[in-house]
Amino acid sequence: MTRRRTVPPGRERPASWAAVSKPLRAPRPETVPVGRPVSHGPRLARIGVWTALAAGPLALAVALAAPAGSAAQAAPAPTPSSSRVQADPAGTAAYFVELWLRADASAADSLVGAAVRRMAPQAELPSRSGEAGSPASVLVTPLRTVFLPGGGWTVTVAAVTDERRAPSPGGSDQAVVQPVARYFAVNGTGGQDDGPLVVTGSPAEVAAPEAAQTSPSVFGRAVPSTGSLAVSLTEFLRTYLAGPDGQGAGVERYLSPGVRLSAPTAAVYTRVEVKDVAADAEAAAGTAVPADGSRARVRVRVEGSDAAGTRWPLEYRLTVTARAGRWEISALETGSPAPASVGAASPTAPSTVTSGGTR
16 A cells, blocks of 8 residues: 655645656766777876876975985096007107117216116116227117007117228228118007106117008109100209209299298209109190199109219109199198198188298
């Protein structure tokens, strides 16, 4: 039996409410179809953005709360090339050979002998006879340095000395002094980290170092002696080798614009003869002057005679340029760095300077 609820008078529902038989908004389904995957991308993106925004103030707070000071960082380990600087022993070896050639075991306490002992405590000094004295002049030059494992090194030194030789049979009774070229190998150790060097013993006399094989010459085109190029080179070299008291001051008329050249002052030749001229370009091998701007490298073999009558064979390498119907000297090759370009000088470009025979 169903109990009916009695509504007090005055609280009855309006009749319009009873006419509404369904809700105004359909309820949201509580289940999702299984066949379609659920995407959480937007939700994860929102979480990441909020996390990044929250981490900024948190990191600032941690930085402010941390004590002031700089954290010590470990220095990078030095590489062997930067921490172990090897001193060059070439000069020490050359100086040691010069002192050793002048020293005498009978005067070991002399200044020269003491200097040898300081550089090489274990070195033995030469023992000279009564007639043979120290060389009158010694010229030494280091040629090659080889560094050995364990900090050792070997330097090959060339020495030119004036040696007194016995008179030849049937000749004069006086001894003859002749220049002699000798070669020594000096062994030593030390020099790491730019430290001191020490010679470990007497030098060893060795043979002359082997020379490298010569490569084929680039000057394969003969220049005729009666051609304009050979004539210009002959006039230039005669002026160039005449010295400052002769015609050496007039070399400018043979040079390209912007090139300056100073004649050598030590050697003055009374006669200069061009023996041979060869070029690396076909344009220089003719008798006529080619078009303006044509360039070539030439090798000139010269024989110069000084006031004493000594004839000196010389060899020059030059760069020549054709301009206005004649050949001009653009460069004299001496081993100095060459300029970037050779040509006419302009108000804004510096001139090519060649001083004392060097470019």
